[in-house]
Amino acid sequence: MDKKEYSELVEQTTPRTKEGKTLLCAFAIGGLICMIGQGISDALSALIPSFDEKTTGALTGVVMIFLGSLLTGLGVYDKIGYYAGAGSVLPITGFANSIVSPAMEYNKEGIVFGLMAKMFSIAGPIIVSGICASVLIGVVYYIIGLF
Amino acid sequence: MQYFLTYLKVFAVGGLVCATGQILINKTKMTSARVLVTFLLAGAALEAVGLFRYIEDFGKAGITIPITGFGKSLAAGAIEGAKQGLYQACTGGLAAVSAGLTAAIAFGFVIALVSKSRPKGT
Amino acid sequence: MKKGRQTYILNDKVYIAATASIAGVDEGNGRLRDFFDYVIDESEFGCKSHEKAEIKLRKHAIESLLANADVKADEIDAIIGGDLLNQLVPSGFSAREFDAPFCGLYSACATFGQSLATGALLLGGGADKVICCTSSHFATAERQYRFPLELGTQPPPTAQRTVTGVGCALLTREKPAKKCPVITAFTIGKVIDMGLDDPNNMGAAMAPATCETISAHLDERGVKADYYDLIVTGDLGKLGRELLCSMLDKKYGCVKDRINDCGCMIFKDSQKCGLGGSGAGCSSLVFCSYLYKTMLAGGLKRILLVPTGAMLSKDSSLQGESIPAIAHAVAIEM
Numbered sequence: 287m288d289k290k291e292y293s294e295l296v297e298q299t300t301p302r303t304k305e306g307k308t309l310l311c312a313f314a315i316g317g318l319i320c321m322i323g324q325g326i327s328d329a330l331s332a333l334i335p336s337f338d339e340k341t342t343g344a345l346t347g348v349v350m351i352f353l354g355s356l357l358t359g360l361g362v363y364d365k366i367g368y369y370a371g372a373g374s375v376l377p378i379t380g381f382a383n384s385i386v387s388p389a390m391e392y393n394k395e396g397i398v399f400g401l402m403a404k405m406f407s408i409a410g411p412i413i414v415s416g417i418c419a420s421v422l423i424g425v426v427y428y429i430i431g432l433f
Numbered sequence: 434m435q436y437f438l439t440y441l442k443v444f445a446v447g448g449l450v451c452a453t454g455q456i457l458i459n460k461t462k463m464t465s466a467r468v469l470v471t472f473l474l475a476g477a478a479l480e481a482v483g484l485f486r487y488i489e490d491f492g493k494a495g496i497t498i499p500i501t502g503f504g505k506s507l508a509a510g511a512i513e514g515a516k517q518g519l520y521q522a523c524t525g526g527l528a529a530v531s532a533g534l535t536a537a538i539a540f541g542f543v544i545a546l547v548s549k550s551r552p553k554g555t
Numbered sequence: 556m557k558k559g560r561q562t563y564i565l566n567d568k569v570y571i572a573a574t575a576s577i578a579g580v581d582e583g584n585g586r587l588r589d590f591f592d593y594v595i596d597e598s599e600f601g602c603k604s605h606e607k608a609e610i611k612l613r614k615h616a617i618e619s620l621l622a623n624a625d626v627k628a629d630e631i632d633a634i635i636g637g638d639l640l641n642q643l644v645p646s647g648f649s650a651r652e653f654d655a656p657f658c659g660l661y662s663a664c665a666t667f668g669q670s671l672a673t674g675a676l677l678l679g680g681g682a683d684k685v686i687c688c689t690s691s692h693f694a695t696a697e698r699q700y701r702f703p704l705e706l707g708t709q710p711p712p713t714a715q716r717t718v719t720g721v722g723c724a725l726l727t728r729e730k731p732a733k734k735c736p737v738i739t740a741f742t743i744g745k746v747i748d749m750g751l752d753d754p755n756n757m758g759a760a761m762a763p764a765t766c767e768t769i770s771a772h773l774d775e776r777g778v779k780a781d782y783y784d785l786i787v788t789g790d791l792g793k794l795g796r797e798l799l800c801s802m803l804d805k806k807y808g809c810v811k812d813r814i815n816d817c818g819c820m821i822f823k824d825s826q827k828c829g830l831g832g833s834g835a836g837c838s839s840l841v842f843c844s845y846l847y848k849t850m851l852a853g854g855l856k857r858i859l860l861v862p863t864g865a866m867l868s869k870d871s872s873l874q875g876e877s878i879p880a881i882a883h884a885v886a887i888e889m
Contacts (some may be wrong), residue, residue, distance in 0.1 A: 287763070287802065289750040296751065296759040299797055301712045303459045303829075308709070309452050314500070316451025317444035324443040324494035343497060343506075344532040350498060351536045358705050359544035361551055364568040367707020368553075372454030374707045375465045376499040377447070377473055378533070383707050383814075384466065385537045389545030391703035401545050404537070408466050409705065412500070413534070415470045416507050419477045420526020424511030426481075428522040429514055458709070460755065465708055473788040550704040552598050552605075552694045555716065555826035 308371050315366065316373035323350050324375070347378055354379030358386040384408040439493065446492025450499045469500050476504025481512070506530045559775025560743040561768075569675045569738040571724050571887065572731040573621035574843035577612050579693065579719025582832075582840065585822045588696065590844035592619055605694035606644060613638075613690050614650035616721035620686060623714070624725045625631050626821040631655040632682035635673055636689045637666040639696050646688070655686075662692075662866030663781040664790050665744070667722070667839040669885030671860070674726040688723035691834030699871055700754070713756035714846045715795045716828040718821060722839030722849070740776055741819055744768035746866065748879040754872045758795025758818075758830060759878075761863040764880035765791060766802040769861060772884040773807070780810045784855045787846065789862035789882070790818035791836035792830035800854075817841035817862075838862040851888055857888040 287295075326348040331337065337345070356375075357363040363383045367374045374380050385405055394403035406413065454468050463471070474495075479485040487504045488496045496502060507526040514525020527534075556564050576592050583594030595617070621628060627859035635658040638645045643659040649658035649795050662669040670687035677685050694704060696717035702708055726738070732760040765788055775782060780786065780803070791799060794814035796816045817838045842860055849855050863882040872878075 290439050292749045292763060293751065294800070296756075296798065299801075300759065300794060303712050305459060307456050308459060311450035312455035313452040316454075317446075317448030317495070317539045320443050320447025320450075320495045320496050320498045321440050323447075323498035324440060327494055335750065343502075346494070346498075347502070347533040348536040349535060355540035355544050358707075359548040361512070361548075361553070361705060364705050364707045368709060369868070370451075370707070371709040372458055372465075372468060373448075373451040375468055376451050376454045376484060376501075378498055378500060378503060380465070380707065381469065381500055381503065382537050382540065383705070385541040386544055387550065387703040387705035387707075388539050388707055390548055390550045391552070391698060393549075397546070401542070405541055405545070407471065409469075409537075411466055412469050412473055416473050416477065416504060416530075417527055419474055420507035420511040421523050423477060423508045423526055424515045424522030425516035425519070427512050428519050462711065462755070465735070493675075550694075552697070552704055555584070555822065555828050 289402070310370045311369050312373035314372035314373065317374060319379060326350065329416040350378045351382040354382030355386045358383045359390065381409060381412065384412070442491060443493050443495040446488070446495025447498060450496060450501060472505040473500045476501030477508040480505040480508035483537060503533065558665060558693070559771070561744070561771050562740060562775035564740045565675055565696045565738060567678065567679060567728065568723045568730070569678050570727045570731055570845065571736045571738065572727045573620060573624035573725045574723065575616050575623055576722045576844040577720060577838050578840060581641040581826060582720050582821055584720055585726065585826060587821055587845045588849055592844070594662035600698045605692055606831040608694055609638065609645040609690055609692040610648045612692070612721045613688060614652045616690070616723050617649065617653065617686060617688055620723045620725055624728045626684060626725070628653045628655050630687055631684050633658055633677055634686045634688060635660055635677070636670045637650045637835060638688055638690045639663065639700060643689055643810045654839070656886055660885065662868050662881050664833060664835050664837060665862040665864030665881050665883050666835045667842065670884055671724070671726070671738060671885045672743060672883055675738050675741060678726055678728045683728050686723055687726060688721065689835045689839040690721040691717050691719065691836035693719045701714065710829055711755045711760070712829070713753070714718070714829040715757065715790065715793060715818060715831050715833040716822070718832040718837040718840060718841035720836040722836065722841070724843055734889070736847065736887050736889055738885060741886050742768055742772035742775065742884040744882040744884070746879045746881050748877050750877045752872070752875070752877040754867055754878065756794070757833060757865045757878065758792035759798055760865050760878040761791055761880040762798040762802065762881065764861050765799050765861055765882040767856065768884050769803065770806060771861070772859065776886070780807045780813060783813060783857045785858045786814050786859045786861065787815045788814070789864070790831065790833035791816045791832065791863055792818045795831050820845065843884030850887070857886070858888055860885045
């Protein structure tokens with residue numbers, strides 16, 4: 287049996303992802319987390335009406351990040367992730383999870399070389415790509431603005 | 434009623450974003466970091482071409498709570514900065530997300546100090 | 556005596572005088588619960604890290620093996636074996652606890668097969684007592700091969716769960732007082748790479764190497780598949796077993812009933828373990844508990860133990876390498 291035949295056989299035999307179930311879970315839990323975010327945002331603007339929209343938005347993010355970090359620390363977030371898939375990865379809580387989980391995993395190697403150094407082992411690419419993209423967009427807009 | 438409708442829209446848009454991410458994971462075997470990067474860049478791109486605000490007006494937290502909102506803030510900050518000069522065009526993005534990033538790092542540090550990762554039972 | 560290209564038939568009998576097994580929490584909740592010598596009640600086993608826990612697990616397993624066989628560490632000619640971690644940390648570090656020579660081995664999850672084969676050769680070279688010990692730990696393997704434990708990821712449908720556990724066996728040249736299983740032959744496998752590159756689908760990557768080793772063993776030893784009551788592979792999981800069966804069925808007729816897999820045996824279907832168990836401790840734990848005790852009780856006369864291994868690392872996958880796999884076969888008879 288050559289490589290091609292074998293990979294065809296594997297293709298046929300491999301169990302498929304339960305497409306419908308995973309999509310439904312991602313949709314429901316992802317939607318729910320966004321609704322919680324909307325609730326926090328509404329509550330914040332009701333409690334502190336002096337904040338402008340931008341500050342409220344940023345604070346909502348901070349609260350969601352706190353919740354994501356806390357649930358990760360309590361060992362709950364990965365259980366949610368088991369069912370939710372992208373539904374718990376994509377919300378900003380998932381970003382917090384990707385920062386806290388490696389920091390927790392490596393805190394046994396010490397604070398400097400463990401916790402701090404490994405904190406960005408998963409979230410690093412997100413921060414790097416985000417900042418590079420924002421610089422690119424800013425420079426392009428600046429150049430367009432010159433004309 | 435107004436509230437109900439808003440939250441329904443938030444749920445629908447947020448759910449759709451996450452379901453799209455799930456399709457990517459299922460079809461391409463992407464890891465979570467890759468999905469996050471993809472959606473972050475998508476959010477930044479949507480803001481850069483000026484489409485993000487239309488989705489945001491409709492879906493509110495449904496599009497800003499997912500990482501797309503983080504990308505949008507980065508792009509919006511850079512665009513805002515570009516009006517003032519090249520220096521602000523480069524730093525505006527990070528300045529706009531400084532609250533979120535600071536929160537993630539500070540909470541992450543404290544929580545990782547006091548908690549322990551554990552394997553979950555089957 | 557070497558026979559054919561890969562197979563060795565042992566002239567002098569190698570007795571498996573005693574075994575010891577320690578299982579993790581979830582393995583203890585699985586199908587083979589009653590066969591384990593000891594089941595730990597929390598994953599860190601009273602240590603500060605899971606790596607330290609794996610070291611302690613091995614130390615305890617070897618100590619209880621010495622107690623089971625009623626021998627002292629300084630009578631042991633060699634402790635050989637391995638695990639999945641970089642630099643074989645659990646193996647080397649646990650060996651510092653014993654006044655006995657040590658040899659670290661690595662064939663990924665097939666290390667138990669390599670250990671039994673090497674142990675048999677050491678006995679042929681004049682050693683009297685050799686301990687073969689392999690282990691794995693879910694948490695240490697996750698950290699090294701996959702993601703942090705607390706990261707919320709969804710396992711793909713082909714994922715397997717690394718077994719937490721240790722199995723160790725005492726090989727002796729002298730015939731023990733009671734009747735015990737004997738290693739009669741072994742086949743050293745070739746590394747086979749069929750070009751699969753999904754690190755979450757190791758069963759499919761390992762099945763061809765397993766098929767190759769089993770065929771080589773049967774052909775070179777000159778026996779039919781039904782010579783063995785059971786051909787038991789290491790950690791192919793449900794998918795790998797199915798692929799192996801379909802390949803072997805083509806070659807040897809219907810052998811499906813005689814093939815099982817340690818990874819499929821260890822967990823219950825209701826446990827969320829994907830397609831089954833995996834890891835260097837999977838085959839050793841199942842052999843040293845269930846299979847060994849069943850052989851002693853007369854339930855099985857001849858088995859072919861074929862631990863299977865995927866020789867990948869996290870970096871090799873990221874560099875775009877496909878997954879080379881290996882399997883070693885060891886014939887064990889009463």
